[in-house]
Amino acid sequence: MSYDIAVIPGDGIGTEVVEAVEPLLVDTAATRGVEVATTWFDWGSERYLSAGAMMPEDALDRLAAFDAILLGAVGHPEVPDHVTLRGLRLPITKGFDQHVCKRPTYLFEGVDSPLRGYEGGDIDFVVYRQNTEGEYADVGGREHRGFENEVAVQASVFTREATEAVVRPAFEAASERAGHLTNVTKSNAQAHGMVFWDDVVAEVSEEYPDVAVERLLVDAASMDLIRRPDEFDVVVASNLFGDILTDIGGGISGSLGLAPSANIDPEGTYPSMFEPVHGSAFDIMGEGIANPLGTVLSVELLFDHLGEEAIAEALHGAVADQLADPSAPRTADIGGSATTVEVVDDLAARLVE
Structure with a gap:
């Protein structure tokens, strides 16, 4: 099997996280006999500031041929939120009949919930x-x-x-x-x-x-x-x-940095879109410390939607193993001090194992 995935990295840490996770997406699929080709689109707030629009007028026509879309966090301190939302995400979800936004919440073993008395799997x-x-x-x-x-x-x-x-x-x-x-x-x-x-x-x-x-x-x-x-x-x-x-x-469940989502066209006429729930977090942009796991788990949902359950299960298992391992790298939002790349590299090693 082979798939063509459109990648819109977004703004702020969205770009950093997607750039770190995209090779993991491609390599994990390849080691399981599935070819993934990605096409990147530099649409977002920077384009709005320079060209007056978050994406071009023919954006939906260009996206329609893809099997799925991976979207990074979108938002910019110099652009009102209603402009970024109505300029990119909403036109895609509405234009592609993505009536279902599916957002799982799971408390992983090794992650502390702010609610007392809850452990991994309870939520x-x-x-x-x-x-x-x-x-x-x-x-x-x-x-x-x-x-x-x-x-x-x-x-x-x-x-x-x-x-x-x-x-x-x-x-x-x-x-x-x-x-x-x-x-x-x-x-x-x-x-x-x-x-x-x-x-x-x-x-x-x-x-x-x-x-x-x-x-x-x-x-x-x-x-x-x-x-x-x-x-x-x-x-x-x-x-x-x-x-x-x-x-x-x-x-x-511990952090918005762990939260994935899927925007799904139930009829399958158009490509569905997958994105982490966290924001663009310009306050930490460029520091390389954003949590990539929400994006990894969104990629899990992407592969599950495409019918590649084995790849989805492998990604979920690697995330679960990493979070349950007290010696594994983790980002600051869940109590660690690791970088985005260190977390992704550790996941890649676990997936090979």
Whole structure:
């Protein structure tokens, strides 16, 4: 097998981490009989500052032929966050029908959670976040700018097609895992979109009688992810709520530097995109100390999505072995002093072994 992967390294430490991890991606596949070719695109905030756009107008046409996309962290202190998000990531997720944002949260052995009493394996859940509409739909506007009666309107959009596109894979995952799904909304306060969401979840649940469904309001879910994270298995949530809950997940599992994500087109018409959850962290850019494991685990999700389970399992196993080894290098965010490259080199040696 052979695959063509588009690489968008992003900004700040995103570029540093992706540059360190990309050879590991290629070499790990090659040693298992799979050829991977990568094509790099220098799209991001630096391009915006020089050319006025995060990526070119034909970006989606150029990406469409690839088997998958690896995206680094995006963000720049001189560019507003809404510009970077709407200029690169959102056009790709929406343009390629990547309705599912899949974000697993796992507490590895050897990593300390800020929650007392939790050890490796105690926290193991995955969030299925609606990724193309909801609260992040670009519907609304501002009127009377600069006057006392200035007003801003931001509307959420929930369609049956896109809601089912994330709810059904969440039920599939719950059926394959522990048989428990938590549906997170705010339907007590949002009686239209969120109640519609609840109705879709209830309808789809009839197709999965083996899955127990728990309903939580997002404020209660946020509390319970800290109070009883071991009781969660699969969580399904809207765009905004899923975004917030997964940052909590990254925090309780030790570090956002360990958190991966996948942006998936459930129909497989377009390439899916894989990215670490951490930000571009300009405060440590150039120091070579960013944690590469979130990107490595995102590459694991990439290979799993492509059907290369053996490569995905090898990457996950190497990360687990490294984190469980007290003598292994680790970056400062999880209590070590190693560099990005030292961590990746150690992983490469473990993969060879």
